[in-house]
Amino acid sequence: MSDLKITGIDKHYGKFHAVKGVSLDVPEGEFTVLVGPSGCGKSTLLRCIAGLEETTGGTIEIGGKDVTHARPRDRDIAMVFQNYALYPYLNVRDNIAFGLRARKFAEAEVEKRVKRAADMLDIGHLLARFPRELSGGQRQRVAIGRAIVRDARLYLFDEPLSNLDAQLRDDMRVEIKRLHQELGRTMIYVTHDQIEAMTLADRIVLLRDGVIEQQGSPLDVFERPASRFVAGFLGSPKMNFLKATMSQTGVTLADGRKLDLPGYKGFKIGQAVFLGIRPQHIALAGKTVAKRHERIAVTIELVQPTGSRVLVTLPLGGTSVVAELAAHDVSRPGEKIHVDIDLTRAILIDADTEKVIQVTP
Amino acid sequence: MSALPLHRRQSFRLAFRYLLAIMFVVVFCFPVYWLFIISFKTPDEIFAFPPVWYPESIQFKNYAVLFKDGDAWSVWNSLVLASVSTFVAMILGTLAAYSLVRFKTGGENLAVWIISQRMMPPVAIVFPLFLLYVYLGWVDSYFGLIILYTAFSLPYVIWMMRGYIEDIPLELEESALVDGCTRFEVLWKVVLPMARSGLFATAVFTFIFAWNDFLFALVLTRTEVTTYTVQVTHYFGGQSNFWAKIAAMSVLGTIPVFFTVAVMQRYLVRGISMGAVKG
Amino acid sequence: MTATVHPDRNFRYWLVAPAIFLLLLIGLFPLIYSLIVSFMRIDMMDTDTSFAWFFNYKNLFKDARLWWSLAHTLLITVIALPIELLLGLAMAYLFLEKMPGRQIFIALLVLPTIISPIVAGATWRLLFDNKYGPINQIISWLAGERINALWNINPTLVYPAIIFCEIWQWTPFMFLILLAALSNVDKSQIEAAEIDGARFWRTFRYIVLPAIWPVMAIAILIRGLDLFRIFDIIWALTQGGPGSKTETISIYAYAQGFKQFETSYTAAIAFLVVLILTVICTWAIRRMGLAK
Numbered sequence: 005m006s007d008l009k010i011t012g013i014d015k016h017y018g019k020f021h022a023v024k025g026v027s028l029d030v031p032e033g034e035f036t037v038l039v040g041p042s043g044c045g046k047s048t049l050l051r052c053i054a055g056l057e058e059t060t061g062g063t064i065e066i067g068g069k070d071v072t073h074a075r076p077r078d079r080d081i082a083m084v085f086q087n088y089a090l091y092p093y094l095n096v097r098d099n100i101a102f103g104l105r106a107r108k109f110a111e112a113e114v115e116k117r118v119k120r121a122a123d124m125l126d127i128g129h130l131l132a133r134f135p136r137e138l139s140g141g142q143r144q145r146v147a148i149g150r151a152i153v154r155d156a157r158l159y160l161f162d163e164p165l166s167n168l169d170a171q172l173r174d175d176m177r178v179e180i181k182r183l184h185q186e187l188g189r190t191m192i193y194v195t196h197d198q199i200e201a202m203t204l205a206d207r208i209v210l211l212r213d214g215v216i217e218q219q220g221s222p223l224d225v226f227e228r229p230a231s232r233f234v235a236g237f238l239g240s241p242k243m244n245f246l247k248a249t250m251s252q253t254g255v256t257l258a259d260g261r262k263l264d265l266p267g268y269k270g271f272k273i274g275q276a277v278f279l280g281i282r283p284q285h286i287a288l289a290g291k292t293v294a295k296r297h298e299r300i301a302v303t304i305e306l307v308q309p310t311g312s313r314v315l316v317t318l319p320l321g322g323t324s325v326v327a328e329l330a331a332h333d334v335s336r337p338g339e340k341i342h343v344d345i346d347l348t349r350a351i352l353i354d355a356d357t358e359k360v361i362q363v364t365p
Numbered sequence: 366m367s368a369l370p371l372h373r374r375q376s377f378r379l380a381f382r383y384l385l386a387i388m389f390v391v392v393f394c395f396p397v398y399w400l401f402i403i404s405f406k407t408p409d410e411i412f413a414f415p416p417v418w419y420p421e422s423i424q425f426k427n428y429a430v431l432f433k434d435g436d437a438w439s440v441w442n443s444l445v446l447a448s449v450s451t452f453v454a455m456i457l458g459t460l461a462a463y464s465l466v467r468f469k470t471g472g473e474n475l476a477v478w479i480i481s482q483r484m485m486p487p488v489a490i491v492f493p494l495f496l497l498y499v500y501l502g503w504v505d506s507y508f509g510l511i512i513l514y515t516a517f518s519l520p521y522v523i524w525m526m527r528g529y530i531e532d533i534p535l536e537l538e539e540s541a542l543v544d545g546c547t548r549f550e551v552l553w554k555v556v557l558p559m560a561r562s563g564l565f566a567t568a569v570f571t572f573i574f575a576w577n578d579f580l581f582a583l584v585l586t587r588t589e590v591t592t593y594t595v596q597v598t599h600y601f602g603g604q605s606n607f608w609a610k611i612a613a614m615s616v617l618g619t620i621p622v623f624f625t626v627a628v629m630q631r632y633l634v635r636g637i638s639m640g641a642v643k644g
Numbered sequence: 645m646t647a648t649v650h651p652d653r654n655f656r657y658w659l660v661a662p663a664i665f666l667l668l669l670i671g672l673f674p675l676i677y678s679l680i681v682s683f684m685r686i687d688m689m690d691t692d693t694s695f696a697w698f699f700n701y702k703n704l705f706k707d708a709r710l711w712w713s714l715a716h717t718l719l720i721t722v723i724a725l726p727i728e729l730l731l732g733l734a735m736a737y738l739f740l741e742k743m744p745g746r747q748i749f750i751a752l753l754v755l756p757t758i759i760s761p762i763v764a765g766a767t768w769r770l771l772f773d774n775k776y777g778p779i780n781q782i783i784s785w786l787a788g789e790r791i792n793a794l795w796n797i798n799p800t801l802v803y804p805a806i807i808f809c810e811i812w813q814w815t816p817f818m819f820l821i822l823l824a825a826l827s828n829v830d831k832s833q834i835e836a837a838e839i840d841g842a843r844f845w846r847t848f849r850y851i852v853l854p855a856i857w858p859v860m861a862i863a864i865l866i867r868g869l870d871l872f873r874i875f876d877i878i879w880a881l882t883q884g885g886p887g888s889k890t891e892t893i894s895i896y897a898y899a900q901g902f903k904q905f906e907t908s909y910t911a912a913i914a915f916l917v918v919l920i921l922t923v924i925c926t927w928a929i930r931r932m933g934l935a936k
Contacts, residue, residue: 056839061794076838077839085835087830087834088833089830089836091833093854102842103839106837106841154840154841382741385738386743387835388735390752393755393756394752396756396767396768401768412775412776457662458663459662460659460662461659461660461662461663464656466656467656470656475660482667482926484921485671485675485918486917487873487894488875488894488897488898489678489915489917490670490914492902492914493674493675493678493911493914496907514668515666518671519666519667522665572803577763579762579879584902596764597880598766598880606774608773615767618760623758644873
């Protein structure tokens with residue numbers, strides 16, 4: 005049974021069409037992440053679900069009830085904002101209790117719930133403090149506490165970790181994942197960070213220019229992208245795209261190099277394509293586990309160590325590609341090495357439609 | 366109301382807001398409108414009962430009388446006094462404000478003392494000032510009143526310009542210093558251009574405050590430097606009032622203010638609120 | 645300024661010097677003079693510059709007309725200020741959200757505040773005129789019979805007239821300040837409160853009011869002080885009359901100084917006024933928590 009069902013949501017800002025007929029079915033208890041580049045409409049969509057923006061068309065159902073024209077407070081939702089939106093003149097306890105008191109809960113019940121939320125988020129010792137006295141991470145916890153204390157049906161997160169520094173972001177991500185496991189509620193989470201999306205989501209929904217490009221489980225969308233946009237958006241570092249034309253058995257790169265792609269079908273000779281290869285699928289010669297690979301000799305252009313791995317920029321097919329190798333595989337630019345490219349994991353993208361033609365066989 | 370769909374609710378609200386807005390505008394603008402049309406009415410129309418809401422024709426006789434009698438000079442006097450004093454106050458005040466902000470001259474105490482001067486009730490000092498002016502021979506002189514208005518405008522100018530100067534990033538001045546400017550050049554070439562809009566806004570309101578003054582003009586002028594505000598009160602009579610003259614003189618004295626405000630209406634909020642709100 | 649090694653130390657003092665000089669001359673000097681003179685006995689008749697201790701100040705306490713003028717001032721302030729505040733707040737809320745033509749409305753609404761208080765007073769004198777003023781006309785039309793209310797003379801009607809004119813002129817001032825303050829309130833807090841289930845009054849009391857309080861307090865202080873010193877409007881409407889029924893402290897001081905030429909006594913009054921204002925200011929600043 006779907007907990008959140010939106011059908012054909014449209015949102016215009018004057019002439020600007022921010023959300024174009026988006027439909028989504030979210031089953032109960034699922035963690036759905038709306039992800040996409042800036043301006044794709046994900047925050048707008050979330051705010052429409054919350055009722056903070058009025059839709060120009062479409063319907064929204066929460067828990068089977070039509071809430072398209074309902075006020076935010078009548079939609080049984082809770083929301084965590086990007087800038088926390090804590091009430092500066094109330095202390096932490098009153099901040100968390102605010103919603104309960106607004107709905108006239110008995111004080112005893114309020115006390116109980118606040119304590120439970122505070123314990124869950126480990127902020128029990130901060131209850132008497134004021135928001136201005138807290139660190140960014142603590143404020144975020146209070147914001148989450150305010151959301152969970154009302155036991156709402158649907159939880160909305162609007163880029164909650166964007167204002168935190170990198171280290172904190174990693175920690176909070178874990179917290180949120182744990183929270184979802186404990187509470188089991190339906191959560192809609194908006195972010196532009198694909199790592200957050202991949203690690204948190206039960207289902208990823210990729211948005212671009214107001215439409216859903218693709219949705220599915222993280223692994224699904226990662227390994228079987230439907231378009232060049234999706235393929236390039238997920239995965240860090242970005243997937244490499246090489247201009248090529250199809251040949252009888254594979255592709256011919258821009259510099260004339262021929263690559264065979266066994267296991268792939270439907271070659272149309274001369275069709276313009278992009279060959280997509282992830283940096284992780286290029287390895288130092290002899291170290292790859294791929295069943296089939298292409299060995300080539302290259303001269304290293306650039307080296308970026310990341311600790312246990314190193315990102316190496318090499319020339320291939322008339323352009324530069326990035327490969328992710330083990331830290332000690334290479335040492336410096338100018339070095340000549342051999343690399344193995346795993347061609348069983350490459351994807352073929354039609355150059356005109358930018359749609360993916362074929363993925364891993 | 367909540368049974369109606371959201372957009373219907375919005376339309377009702379908007380219509381209601383417009384209704385209220387128009388009501389407020391009528392209440393706040395009608396008296397001004399009345400003043401204006403009185404100045405264009407003939408004596409018959411002015412004293413007609415029931416009152417004439419809209420004059421037959423716009424006639425300028427009332428204004429002509431003012432010019433003929435030489436009363437209109439009072440507007441000129443106001444103009445001279447207000448503009449010169451504003452000009453001087455802007456210069457002195459901005460320089461002082463810069464000193465307060467960048468060098469923290471005199472610390473908190475000086476700043477507080479300057480601001481407190483704005484709170485000074487005119488009535489407390491108008492009499493001793495009068496005596497002083499008599500002693501100095503400054504009564505009924507352009508010079509004397511310009512000095513007065515300048516001094517009175519200073520606290521406001523300093524308060525406002527302080528805010529505007531604080532908004533200018535220090536880095537700009539520091540990089541100018543590194544580039545070889547003297548302190549004075551930094552002020553002239555970097556700070557003033559950046560504070561331009563603040564300068565305009567403050568100047569407009571300083572001008573208006575000086576232009577609208579009454580008490581000091583009443584006490585410190587006689588016949589030479591009468592301002593329009595004092596001139597208007599000359600038309601009040603015990604038994605009857607020269608309504609036409611009152612209205613015409615008032616309009617003459619108010620048009621310049623309307624004009625300046627219309628041009629500068631973007632800066633209205635900050636100017637009137639005396640920088641109480643940041644941004 | 646050309647010197648290569650010009651200590652900043654002097655530059656900054658040169659900058660403030662002229663301004664400070666003028667302020668001392670026009671601001672401080674008269675005050676000191678007042679203080680000194682108030683301890684003497686100078687009036688229209690003779691100039692007795694001998695030290696008379698607290699002679700004038702003792703007379704202050706016995707002067708009924710003085711205390712009445714303070715009462716009049718207080719009356720006007722206590723009635724006008726809250727009305728200006730609430731009305732201004734209501735107007736600010738009205739114009740808070742966007743609407744087409746908003747700029748024009750606001751520009752029009754500001755008119756009363758920018759005209760001279762004398763002109764404002766004169767305008768309302770016109771409007772309230774018992775024979776030729778539209779106010780009586782409108783009231784007569786509503787009441788169905790000819791009403792000849794003497795707004796500028798009838799002691800009962802005079803105060804409503806003055807207060808109405810004052811509110812008319814200065815509510816837009818409050819309106820503008822509060823509009824700016826309301827616009828600066830963090831919208832996401834309001835949205836969070838909306839989602840939390842709070843209705844208008846709860847949101848206003850716990851979130852909006854604390855946020856706009858600093859600005860509101862300053863506005864109240866400025867307006868309150870201005871009301872205490874009110875002069876122009878009353879002068880234009882009634883000149884303190886009938887008799888001394890609408891005399892405020894400023895008008896009374898003016899009368900003593902420029903009609904009676906009671907130099908020393910006026911100085912004492914002036915000092916009393918400054919004292920009262922300073923006390924109110926300090927108390928207000930502390931009470932309202934305005935750390936400047």
